[in-house]
Amino acid sequence: QSLALHEAIGDLTAIVMSLQSRRIRDWIIRECGGRLLGDSSISRLGDQFGQAIGLERGLRDASDPVALKDATTEEPHNLSRVLTGAFWASMVKIHNTRMDRASKNSDISMQDSSNKILAVSALCIGRMLFRALDYLVPAEATFADYCRAVIRADQVGYPEDINGYRKIFQDEFISHGIVNNASELESKPEEEWVQVNLDDILESEWAAFAF
Numbered sequence: 001q002s003l004a005l006h007e008a009i010g011d012l013t014a015i016v017m018s019l020q021s022r023r024i025r026d027w028i029i030r031e032c033g034g035r036l037l038g039d040s041s042i043s044r045l046g047d048q049f050g051q052a053i054g055l056e057r058g059l060r061d062a063s064d065p066v067a068l069k070d071a072t073t074e075e076p077h078n079l080s081r082v083l084t085g086a087f088w089a090s091m092v093k094i095h096n097t098r099m100d101r102a103s104k105n106s107d108i109s110m111q112d113s114s115n116k117i118l119a120v121s122a123l124c125i126g127r128m129l130f131r132a133l134d135y136l137v138p139a140e141a142t143f144a145d146y147c148r149a150v151i152r153a154d155q156v157g158y159p160e161d162i163n164g165y166r167k168i169f170q171d172e173f174i175s176h177g178i179v180n181n182a183s184e185l186e187s188k189p190e191e192e193w194v195q196v197n198l199d200d201i202l203e204s205e206w207a208a209f210a211f
Contacts, residue, residue: 004080004082007079008080016125020119024042035096063088082143086172086173086176090125090168131153
């Protein structure tokens with residue numbers, strides 16, 4: 001799963017980065033009503049690559065729901081679809097929540113606000129996606145390890161889950177079979193003081209690893 005984690009992070013980075021483009025956000029608003037539902041140019045990954053090697057579509061599609069138990073092989077590219085799909089499903093729900101909230105505000109033009117909502121949704125997902133990497137050990141990691149890191153990193157930054165985003169991620173991690181229940185995502189460590197020699201950590205990779 002560690003290699004598949006690398007592939008999933010790469011795919012999700014491509015999705016988040018694409019949504020930083022105003023032209024792409026304008027296309028989503030024009031073609032999809034501003035929603036991130038179903039098979040689209042945003043969810044499909046490696047379209048041109050797939051065509052070049054004779055596939056009818058891209059290499060992978062983030063909108064394909066693949067549970068861990070249903071992954072056909074442990075080949076990293078194939079296995080990565082589980083984590084990518086869980087994040088995509090979470091992103092769709094978070095974005096829909098923002099869109100529904102904006103639609104109830106009569107003072108806001110949906111056409112004017114949809115572009116901004118897409119950009120903010122991408123930033124929200126990107127924040128949770130990348131901050132979690134700082135909470136992983138510098139060694140082999142499983143999908144469950146990463147999902148725990150996602151939840152823990154967000155708890156540190158936002159102690160109160162006011163918008164319910166962590167709950168959305170928890171539900172998708174369970175739905176995709178990465179964990180069996182929410183208790184497996186709890187990872188709050190015991191707090192204790194430690195003696196740290198920063199010079200050793202800077203000079204020695206082993207000291208950094210041990211820390």
